[in-house]
Amino acid sequence: ESPPLRPHLRSAIPLFQCALFGVALEWLDTLVLGGFVSDADVGVYGAAVSAALVMSFLLYAANVIMAPRFAKAFEDGERALLEREAKSATRLMLFVAIPAVTILFFWGDVLIGTFGVGFEGAKSVFRILLLGHAFNMATGPVGYLLLMGRFEHTFRNNIAIAACADLILLAILVPMYGIVGAAWATTTAMALVNLLHFMACRRELGFSTIGGR
Numbered sequence: 001e002s003p004p005l006r007p008h009l010r011s012a013i014p015l016f017q018c019a020l021f022g023v024a025l026e027w028l029d030t031l032v033l034g035g036f037v038s039d040a041d042v043g044v045y046g047a048a049v050s051a052a053l054v055m056s057f058l059l060y061a062a063n064v065i066m067a068p069r070f071a072k073a074f075e076d077g078e079r080a081l082l083e084r085e086a087k088s089a090t091r092l093m094l095f096v097a098i099p100a101v102t103i104l105f106f107w108g109d110v111l112i113g114t115f116g117v118g119f120e121g122a123k124s125v126f127r128i129l130l131l132g133h134a135f136n137m138a139t140g141p142v143g144y145l146l147l148m149g150r151f152e153h154t155f156r157n158n159i160a161i162a163a164c165a166d167l168i169l170l171a172i173l174v175p176m177y178g179i180v181g182a183a184w185a186t187t188t189a190m191a192l193v194n195l196l197h198f199m200a201c202r203r204e205l206g207f208s209t210i211g212g213r
Contacts, residue, residue, distance in 0.1 A: 014152040021159040025166060025189060029182045032170040037178050040118070045179040047115040048125035051108065055133035058100060062093050062137075063144050070141070070148040082145075083207045090140030090209045097137035104130055125183040132187035135194060140209030142197035154200045162193035 029049075033042050066089045073082035104111065105127055112122050146155045166189035173181030202208050 011150065011152055014156045018152065018156045018159055021156065021163045024163045025159065025193070028163065028166050028170060029186045032167075032174050033179065033182050036174050041121070041179050044119055044121045045125055045182060047112065047119045048122035048129060048179075048183070051111050051115075051122065051126050052129035052133055054104065054111070055097070055100065055130065055137065058096055059093065059133070059137055062089060062096070063141050065089075066141050067144050067148060070145055074149050079205070082205070086140060086145055086201075086207070086209045090138075093137040093140060097134055101130060101134045121179070125179050128180070128183035128187050132190035135191045138210070139194045139198045142194060142201045142209055145201050145205065145209070146197055149205065151200065151204055154204065155197070158193050158196035158200065161196060162189045165189050165192055 030042065030046065033045055037045075066085060069085050070082060073079075073085060108126050108130070109123060112119055112126060115122070143155065146152070166185055169185035169188055170182060173185050175181075177184070198209065
């Protein structure tokens, strides 16, 4: 007898929706820019986004290490252990993020320079995007905590809110400020989704990833 599909669909459908909203967050800035700025400026913006992904690699590495531990703590009902692991992961992220952000913020010209001549305008955009990634690391692995704890509906709602906010901000800022406006819109949306995840973790799990309750 085959296992029932309904319990799996209850998780699969919101996770699929999470993926859709995640793709929207990733590409909305480029799509909106294409309607307001030159192809050259879109290329400059793309270079800045690619350079800022260095921080995403650090965040991904920490999350991959901690996700199985979170899942086991949830499965075993060890909330105290879960809290310790979450706070430990956040401290690790901050330990890595503070020097990395400092170096990249002040000496990111070297990284931008690898894209070649004509990408000097990416420096300011890169620094703005860097702030968003730094905020993500400062809040800790809040997204993975929600997913491992089976709060995928909350995760989806948070991403949907951030995607809508991103679209509104892009529509306002890009016509006025071009790629710099897109960077601020994206950074704000990036920070918003992690702030919502952070607040959801406090509400659903009863603790803060950055200390205290």
